[in-house]
Amino acid sequence: MTTRKPTSTNQRNRQVLDEYCGMTYALHLLGGRWKLLILYKLEQQKRRFSELKQVLPHITDRMLTLQLRELEHDGLVARTVFAEVPPRVEYELTASGHALSPTWKSLEAWGNTHRQATETMPG
Amino acid sequence: MTTRKPTSTNQRNRQVLDEYCGMTYALHLLGGRWKLLILYKLEQQKRRFSELKQVLPHITDRMLTLQLRELEHDGLVARTVFAEVPPRVEYELTASGHALSPTWKSLEAWGNTHRQATETMPG
DNA sequence: CTGTATCCATAGTGATACTG
DNA sequence: CAGTATCACTATGGATACAG
16 A cells, blocks of 8 residues: 655655754755755756756756756746747746855855865775 | 665765765765754753753654764764763764854754745645 | 656664663 | 664665656
8 A cells, every 4th residue: 555655755754843943944855865966056057957967967867857846846946848849948946045055055164174174084 | 685784874875975065975974864953952062862862852762873873973973971870971062063053053044934935835 | 858657776764672 | 871683664766668
């Protein structure tokens, strides 16, 4: 039975999250292997589906679609379909998406600093 | 065979990460359901194992131990064992752990803002 | 070109019982 | 008190084939 629902990732207990802060909420929106990377690539410029695949070399069609859908659902990415032949779809960040910039700059800075501080660690 | 190694979470392809930035590196150190919460609780004050269990009501012994070990291994948390009876162990943030404060304040702020902006969204 | 459907492997998490 | 061991389940991610 199990009622499989593979069309959505990160749909864990929201109840648990609600007990905590915006931080945890944010982490769940951003969790997973690809979302931050996608956001990062879209911050630079708006891109088409195939362009995202090129700048995210290891991602599969399925995962890109899935992650993009969730990002769209969560209001971080806007999707524009052009009624053309061949079909064209463009993705770009919303205001909320762009508002994340300071955060991940901070996170990136911390990551780099901490990485250096522990660079002798085995991989 | 599969060589099960359940003692460590978040040990995915580091190769993929290396292509990217400190942000992604940081996300892998911080990923998972509990780490940010643990860090958050430890920033307020140093705590014992049982005290952490109390402030993290839904966590299991196993997960708390696992996450704490990784945090310790990654240099974010310091563990102090007191040779007493009954045993006492205290956890506290390292300098690197504390250095994350600005980041998660930023993330939390974004989370709260975005949450309000989308609060009409269905759960 | 931009996806969707199906099947599958693995990582992450949790429940429970047991130990120094 | 502060863990460890074992087993099980679910979510996440991936391969491949197919479709509008």
